[in-house]
Amino acid sequence: MFTKKKRRLGDTSRLFYLFISPWIIGFLVFTFFPMMFSLVTSFTNWNGLSMPSFVGFQNFKAILTTDKSFRTALINTLYFVGVSVPLNTILSIVLAMLLNKKLPGTNMFRAIFYLPTICSGVALYIAWMYLFNPNTGFLNVLLGYIGINGPGWLTDAKTAMPSLIFMEMFTVGTSMTIVLAGLQDIPSSYYEAADIDGASAVTKFFKITFPMLSPVIFFNILMSLIKGLQIFTQPFVMTEGGPAKATYVYGLHLYKMAFNYTRFGYASALAWVLFIILILLSLFIFWTSKFWVYYREDVS
């Protein structure tokens, strides 16, 4: 009897390893191995063709001490993240709350607001380049109708990064959908009880809606932060990091170092520095979560 039970357990574990093996092999081959390869490369001087030569921590030292472009790229990236993450988080909550109302056409608006998320990519960014064109673009033509001489958008160092942040606001569809799901998960009895107690709409938002949504908002912030720190395609396609490096972000610096300047060792070191920054910022967000994120099981 005991032997049979043991064999059954053995069979289950075999199945477990069998089913999980495609993922493990995929992870090891396509993620873990490239990461380790990149880690080793980061300690070398390698142009992608010749044999790499070991240089110790020289690449990391240069990044942190002499690389002015690293500083510019990091500041620009943090600027993008610092503005777009809070802005998009608030926007996603506002939109989700509006779309949570039971009104005619709500589903249509949900689809409309989610649509840019589906379309995102190079094609969308090229379309935005047309919209941002200071001479013939839709935005300035529109502003021209009401007598406003529109800005240079991507052609002006002062407005280039805000333009990218503005464009990013149109891709809040995913965050909005997650918040919407979170809103629909809040029991209506909480609001009914608050109504009986005479709570105002603002009080209900801060005492019920926000605390109940906080795990969802926390998730959105974390994901947006990771996505924001890795921003690359928009400036790569739309501005090449200009004008005057106003949109020169970390991902672009890394790419240029590797593929344009053929400094693959240095680029690998940059990738690891970004990885460490990402980990530290994520840990910081996790640490702050204990002050403002509420889980139902904590309350119970």
Place this chain on the structure above:
Amino acid sequence: MKKRFSLILVLTMLITIAFSGCAKSDTNTPDNGNTNGTNTGKDNQQDNTDDEEVNITFGFWGDTKEAEMKMQLAEAYMDENPNVNIEFEYTDGGGYLTKMQTWFSSNTVPDVFGVASDVVFQFLGSDLFEDLGPYIERDNLASEWNMDTVEAVYSKDGKIQAVPFISKVFAIAYNKELFDAAGLDYPTDDWTVDEMIEAARAITSGEGTDKVYGIGWGVRPPEFYRNLYGNPIYDVDTLTMNVAGNAEFKSAVSLFADTIKEGLAPNEASGAISTGGFETGKFGMQLAATWDIATYQSMIDSFEWDIVMLPINEDLNQRMLTTYRGNGWSISANSKEKEVSWDFIKFMSANKESQKAAQSFGIPELLSYANSDEYLTEFSGLTPYNKQVFINMAEAENSTSFYNLGAFAEVNDMMKTQYEMMLEDQITIDEMIDEMQKQGEAILSVN
């Protein structure tokens, strides 16, 4: 049992990783046993009968129209050689360099692949390319192409690593309607920079979305100011900077910056509004490349246009130089189908009909066709333009090579940033020059 299974699983993974690692390191070993560089064409000659199925891969780039042209050439070759199947590996122009580097480092280089002169210089001399010299000699093709160009652009240590397909240069395209409206004569090849600026001033009109610009430089100023008047800003052989005290460079930068600041030309250096230019009819003149012609011919039907050589700077007694970009074809040293690959390259670069198909994108490299009246006068129903202009601009005294990879790309990007800061009035032109010299020296010193 569980332990044994885990052990097998881990071993399998390690073997998989080890093999993928081996494939990578193979390519990167300089002396990986590749002796193709010394092979003659005859050594590699394979017995490809009509019945034998041959597959080759073909890597190329281009915008939609250029890519279509290249695919049509491949299809025409397959029609002529039914036993040959060509598999396309297309990448857009922006991603081709990355793609090429990936091919090189992963040992997956296509049998036939396109190369551009502004980036291929970094890879010449490596064992990635088949030496095409013996093939050219065997087939007596040396007279078909300008071998001086081949020597200068595609060769290293006596090995020819690509044969030319088309060359790409710039000229000034002008809108005849806007010239007429401004009461200006059409420019001629002996015109001056001052005349060009005066024309731009006369044509510029309007505000905001209605604005008509006298001239459009596009994204090209950073590419052109390097050596606009024959005194380059860095020496590619000695890796030394030559910005400080370079009067020609200062004059070149001033030309671009002054016309932009005066409102005669838009600032498009960072590519932000490079979507829509001369073809919109809102530019009197445009710094136009050979590859722009196909777009002009297909999109412009509301006004007449033509092209003229870049103007002469009378103060410096020097015509503005165009950057020269050569496009050629190479064969992978590891190709198993070198003879078919060579035959396909000959079909594209040494065949009149193929060169005819490519003429809207660059100057054909097949001399017997490029020098013929047929080339100069035949437009296949498309808008005619003065083809001789591009041929003249491609002459050695009117053109300069462009290097944009490795340390040169880093210097180019640094200079572009400084130039844009000067355009934004964050720094003066003299501060820009000082900074370019200093930072350029720092970049070149570590390479």
